Amino acid sequence: MFESDKALELVPRYREFLEKYIIPLEQGAIYGSFKAHLPALQALRAKAKEMGLFTPHLPVSHGGLGLSLVEFASVSEVLGTSPLGHYVFNCNAPDIGNMELMHQFASPYLQQTYLRPLERGEIRSCFAMTEPEHAGSNPVHMSTTAVREGDEYIINGHKWFTSSADGASFTIVMAVTNPSAENQYARASMILVPLDTPGYRRIRNISIMGDEGEDYLSHSEVEFVNCRVPVSHLIGEEGSGFQLAQVRLGPGRIHHCMRWIGICERALGMMCDRAIERELNPGHSLAMQQTIQNWIAESAAEIKASRLLVLNTAHKIEKDGAKAAKEDISTIKFFVSDVLMKVIDRAIQVHGGLGITDDTLLSFWYRHERGARIYDGPDEVHKTVLAKSILKSRRG
Numbered sequence: 372m373f374e375s376d377k378a379l380e381l382v383p384r385y386r387e388f389l390e391k392y393i394i395p396l397e398q399g400a401i402y403g404s405f406k407a408h409l410p411a412l413q414a415l416r417a418k419a420k421e422m423g424l425f426t427p428h429l430p431v432s433h434g435g436l437g438l439s440l441v442e443f444a445s446v447s448e449v450l451g452t453s454p455l456g457h458y459v460f461n462c463n464a465p466d467i468g469n470m471e472l473m474h475q476f477a478s479p480y481l482q483q484t485y486l487r488p489l490e491r492g493e494i495r496s497c498f499a500m501t502e503p504e505h506a507g508s509n510p511v512h513m514s515t516t517a518v519r520e521g522d523e524y525i526i527n528g529h530k531w532f533t534s535s536a537d538g539a540s541f542t543i544v545m546a547v548t549n550p551s552a553e554n555q556y557a558r559a560s561m562i563l564v565p566l567d568t569p570g571y572r573r574i575r576n577i578s579i580m581g582d583e584g585e586d587y588l589s590h591s592e593v594e595f596v597n598c599r600v601p602v603s604h605l606i607g608e609e610g611s612g613f614q615l616a617q618v619r620l621g622p623g624r625i626h627h628c629m630r631w632i633g634i635c636e637r638a639l640g641m642m643c644d645r646a647i648e649r650e651l652n653p654g655h656s657l658a659m660q661q662t663i664q665n666w667i668a669e670s671a672a673e674i675k676a677s678r679l680l681v682l683n684t685a686h687k688i689e690k691d692g693a694k695a696a697k698e699d700i701s702t703i704k705f706f707v708s709d710v711l712m713k714v715i716d717r718a719i720q721v722h723g724g725l726g727i728t729d730d731t732l733l734s735f736w737y738r739h740e741r742g743a744r745i746y747d748g749p750d751e752v753h754k755t756v757l758a759k760s761i762l763k764s765r766r767g
């Protein structure tokens with residue numbers, strides 16, 4: 372139902388590229404040094420460009436493949452099977468969200484100076500909204516300020532979980548510019564800050580369950596102390612930050628969910644392979660145990676249900692817009708992240724001790740994908756959105 376000729380032609384090409392070039396790099400780049408693998412990864416990016424597979428999400432006029440959201444979702448699932456997939460094709464978060472945002476709302480100057488090099492994969496970016504001192508679930512509550520003085524904004528604030536700030540060239544920061552606006556959603560703005568601006572400091576990469584990561588594979592705590600940028604670095608209108616954040620999040624949830632489904636697919640494959648090859652007794656494999664069969668069947672059904680839900684939501688966003696698909700977007704966020712947790716956990720259990728070692732990708736996903744239930748709105752917030760909407764329609 373959601374298959375297009377374009378996606379049918381592209382998906383096997385991406386799959387082949389992953390198997391041939393990306394998967395062999397995984398163990399070293401994920402558990403070794405990501406930075407040490409940058410030259411090899413850059414070479415793969417160049418190859419992806421040569422093969423016409425780079426930035427699949429961008430319009431053709433910007434060097435992309437001009438895919439619809441539904442078509443990109445199918446590609447994204449394949450790329451999600453490797454933690455390096457989206458990175459190699461330059462459609463990884465947070466860059467993809469920043470590209471989409473800047474494409475729609477940044478001035479021609481910002482597009483020329485920052486968006487084009489980002490699209491070409493020459494630089495990376497990050498997005499700084501969450502603050503350690505305030506509940507990120509209620510982002511209107513923030514302390515970072517951008518005060519206008521002449522032709523400049525002076526930014527002061529403390530952020531964390533700024534993903535991929537290590538090695539990035541610029542961030543888009545959410546800061547309060549209009550503190551006295553009556554509407555609390557009209558108080559903040561998005562401002563682009565080049566990361567070599569005096570006053571900006573990356574304090575540390577936050578250790579996530581024992582892993583600080585580096586470069587693209589990290590989350591930083593950062594600060595802005597009297598950090599001055601020209602007012603021309605404002606994205607959209609002053610006070611429009613939350614409006615723009617909504618635009619950024621709709622398709623963003625499709626991207627994340629399809630990436631999670633890709634992880635589930637790979638973990639299920641690993642679960643099956645291990646169950647087949649692991650013998651409890653000669654001639655008696657794990658795959659012959661009914662509990663394991665149940666996990667395989669349940670995982671397969673949940674993955675299929677997730678895929679259909681997400682593609683249906685992508686279709687609705689394209690047809691009717693993100694606002695009309697609000698309920699669906701919330702549904703996929705908590706449904707698919709929960710499936711992701713279950714499938715990774717089952718795959719680890721089937722692998723036994725091996726499952727918690729760093730000899731397979733399962734432990735990487737277990738550590739780093741736990742955040743899926745927290746970022747892009749904690750699951751509980753999305754459940755409330757859905758439940759309230761259902762209750763409202765019942766009440767009439």
Ligand SMILES: Cc1cc2nc3c(=O)[nH]c(=O)nc-3n(C[C@H](O)[C@H](O)[C@H](O)COP(=O)(O)OP(=O)(O)OC[C@H]3O[C@@H](n4cnc5c(N)ncnc54)[C@H](O)[C@@H]3O)c2cc1C
Pocket residue numbers: 465498499500501505506507508509531532533534535590742743744745746747748749750751752755
């Ligand atoms: C891996 C990862 C990457 C991230 N990347 C970025 C990034 O690049 N840029 C950025 O700005 N931020 C990023 N974040 C931050 C993320 O957006 C916040 O963690 C998220 O918004 C939750 O905010 P919080 O951590 O302050 O949790 P809190 O707001 O303190 O919430 C804690 C818990 O309270 C519960 N809760 C909250 N609200 C409700 C409610 N209404 N009803 C019931 N229960 C509720 C939930 O269980 C929630 O997990 C990232 C986070 C993670 C984990």
